[in-house]
Amino acid sequence: MFFKKLQKTFFFITIGALALLVLLWYEDYSFDKKPLDDKYKTQLTLKLKELRYLAKINFNIVREFPIIISEEMTANRFGMAVYERDGSIEIYLNKKRFKESSNYMINDVLPHEYAHAIMFHISDFSNKNSGHTKKWQRICKKLNGLRCERFVNHNDILMEKTKLFN
Numbered sequence: 001m002f003f004k005k006l007q008k009t010f011f012f013i014t015i016g017a018l019a020l021l022v023l024l025w026y027e028d029y030s031f032d033k034k035p036l037d038d039k040y041k042t043q044l045t046l047k048l049k050e051l052r053y054l055a056k057i058n059f060n061i062v063r064e065f066p067i068i069i070s071e072e073m074t075a076n077r078f079g080m081a082v083y084e085r086d087g088s089i090e091i092y093l094n095k096k097r098f099k100e101s102s103n104y105m106i107n108d109v110l111p112h113e114y115a116h117a118i119m120f121h122i123s124d125f126s127n128k129n130s131g132h133t134k135k136w137q138r139i140c141k142k143l144n145g146l147r148c149e150r151f152v153n154h155n156d157i158l159m160e161k162t163k164l165f166n
């Protein structure tokens, strides 16, 4: 009798764990398939407004940099600023990273990349320190960036988009 009860308990625990697994898997799956959630979009739009305003009052730059929420960026990348051969400048944000850290993506990564975009805009293509020069840092800070340290050890500026996804 006791073992029967134990068996039953284990049975329900197993079913419960399986159900949880399926649910988590489904949440992951639907996050990947759906476009970015509206709540993130609203936060992004607000932050962009602020960044454009700061670019205008601090540097007299009036320009809209397209923001691309990319599903194809490798998971270790958060964002990138890309300068195209035709002179267009885009900011890429890794969609995969929004799920666990949307706040970080919007308030740290975006201003950081925005500062790179402004460097491109003023035709400063310095590759020194992977673009994290003192000038870049000053711009980043003026944009209320939270991640403006100069010794970021990754490459997040690009002048040829083809390299973006490897």
Ligand SMILES: [Zn+2]
Binding pocket: 112, 113, 116, 131, 132, 152, 156, 157
């Ligand atoms: Zn950077």
